[in-house]
Amino acid sequence: MPHKSLKWLPAVIVPAVIVVGVITVPLQAGAAVDLPDKTPKQVLLMVSESTVTSFSGTVDQSSNLGLPDVDLGGAVSPSPSAPGGTTADASSQAVTTALELLTGSHTARIYADGPGNVRVQVLDRLAERDLISNGTDAWFYESDTNAVTHLAIPAHESATPEDKAAAVKEFAPGDLGTPAALADRFLSDLDPSTTVSVGNDTRVAGRTVYDLVLTPTSTETLVRSVSIAVDSETGMPLRVTVQANGQNEPAFEVGFTKVDFSAPSADLFEFTPPANATVTEQAIPAAPGADHMTSDDGTKPLPGDLPVVTGTGWDAVMELPAASVPEELTASPLFTQFTTKVEGGRTLSTSLVNILITTDGRILAGSVPIERLQAVATAP
Structure with missing residues (x-):
């Protein structure tokens, strides 16, 4: 899997570098489970043949990535949606939101309900974030700032529901x-970079x-x-747990505490x-691989704008070109608090992902030691 370790890299800490949004739940104790034995190939087949498209449920998140313990209070200036908000405020807000989720x-x-209809409500103690998509429109709402971002999804004749869902994911x-x-x-x-096995049967939700x-x-x-809990009846993954080397507790998980496979109400x-x-x-993002989706000016990303991947499998390193990080972000106090100065730049380290921001503005990321990122950064 040449890009496996890059596909789930937790994004928003450094914009356009990592993908975040994992929702987690602790392991659930309960009565012993003894399902009919299946081989890894048979369980993989269950997942690939799963036909579940409609469901609803509740999930909880608890991440243990070993991030520095700093005070986020007061780190963010007025919201960019409020009067007086600036681009720097927006960058700080994005970083803070990502760190809160991590x-x-x-x-x-x-x-x-199908690929086009999705609603996600992230419930914080004093606020709520909502993403709603119905195939023609996507909305993102933050209750603490009363700010809404709207994406109108074009009704291209060649666009499948899956294409539109991919655009929402980019949104x-x-x-x-x-x-x-x-x-x-x-x-x-x-x-072959991964050994696949079947562990003990258990229960989730x-x-x-x-x-x-x-x-x-x-x-x-x-x-x-990585442990994937596969529902024994539907084949739908109900929980994903990622363990880090040298750490007993899961680095993060994503799983249901409650799940219902009936179709949610259309409203x-x-x-x-x-x-x-x-x-x-907001203009529709250009979804990677979607030939019919372009930016507002009709252009597509140039090859030089795309990430360069060095290595394969779990050792792969993704590199983004210089100027990928806005100057406002690197100027933020949060950037200094959450990164460490090393030879060749600054690093942000977690138990699963290391990120190197070089002195010339490049970004390198991977589930590898910092030394490997530095070696890739200085390679001819």
């Missing part, structure tokens, strides 16, 4: 991290599951294993901005 515990409700990738979506990132390119375990053969990666996928909300219109 630390502590969070609860979310997820509703889905708000951090809020679509369901267990099934995350599992697909790990399973899409299985190759009250349902019996097979435990599909992916173990890297590499000794250089930060990832020890859940409709949204009207609240009174006095600030509404921002």
